[in-house]
Amino acid sequence: MKLVMLDRDGVLTEERDGYVKHPGELQVIDGAAAAVAQLNVAGIKTALVSNQSVVGRGIISASMLERIHEKLRAELAAAGARLDLLLTCTDAPNSLSERRKPAPGMLREALAHFRVSAHEAVMIGDQVTDLRAAVAAGVRPVLVRTGKGAELLAKGLPQDILTVRVYASLTSAVEALLSDR
Ligand SMILES: [Mg+2]
Structure with missing residues (x-):
């Protein structure tokens, strides 16, 4: 394993009703920064791969999203963690987008960026x-129960998702990924 791609809301940061619209609304999930730091130490590249239609919908500006991500970087840095690449798709949900998940565009960009x-x-x-974006890109999908994960598992995974590993949080996912490398 050379690259771990991470969703933002519900994986790295708390899922928030009505979007994160300001740096003050961004809250890193307990233990998530330490998990990223473990990946950094292990020499595994990390990439954020995040849909942010909050921009495409006109709710916040692209520069506000930048400020929110500056806060994310600062919070991670305080725990000795860093994201090696930060990709976002600001397209609105109804746009024909090759980048917006479930399309695999951003994941492919990250693979190409690191030549992985x-x-x-x-x-x-x-x-x-x-x-679905992971499956479409040929990348191993991992689901966490934080954010909307528990709700998804309660409903049942759709049939096109055949094999997915499930962990309580980013912390336990990273622990498992690093131990069975
Ligand atoms: Mg999410």
Whole structure:
């Protein structure tokens, strides 16, 4: 495993009703920064792969999203963690987008950026769109119960998602991924 791609809301940061619209509304999930730091120490590249239609819907500006991500970087840095790449798709949900998850565009960009093959990468998400994007990119899908993950599991995974590993949180997912490397 050379690359771990991470969804933002519900995986790295708390899922928030009505979007994160300001840096003050961004809250890193307990233990998530430490988990990213473990990946950094292990020499595994980390990439944020996040749909942010909050911009495309006109709710916040692209520069506000930048400020929110500056706060994310600062909070991670305080725990000795960093994201090696930060990709966002600001397209609105109804746009014909090759980047917006469940499309695999951002995942492919991350693979190309690090010159990593799909089978050497993992995508960790909390929604079915994350899992579908992973499958479409040929990347191993991992689901966490934080964010919307528990709700998705309660409803039952759709039939096109055949094999997915499930963990309580980013912390336990990273622990398991690092131990069975
Ligand atoms: Mg999410």
